[in-house]
Amino acid sequence: MANTPQAEKRIRRNGRRAEINKARVSRIRTFVKKAEATIVAGDADAAAAAFAAAQPEMMRGVAKGVMHKNTVARKISRMAKKVKALAQA
Known part of the structure; x- marks a missing residue:
């Protein structure tokens, strides 16, 4: 139980930030899943495009903490290696 106004505000703020962070991580996972699905499907062009879309989302997650x-x-390194192998095959 919060005893000070600052602690009460912190509790409210933490709840809001947790929701935002949860949405961010979910968005990143969606991009990664789409990229992995195209890699498994074997479509080199689609895999490269999906990887190009997923990479900045992942880096933004790092920047946001x-x-x-x-x-x-x-x-990113592992995914890039898979995309490169797919393009050469």
Whole structure:
């Protein structure tokens, strides 16, 4: 239970920020799922386009503080490797 006005305000603010962050992470996951689905489907052009759309969303998540920088770097690297292999095949 909050004992000060500042703590009460913090509780209200944390709830609002949690909703915003939840929406951000959900949006990022949607972009990543679309990119992974196109990679599995084997369409090189669509995979490249989906990857190009997912990458800035993931980096924006890092900038906003909802995802860790190294986690996103690892995921982007792995996805880029798959897209490149698909394009060469």
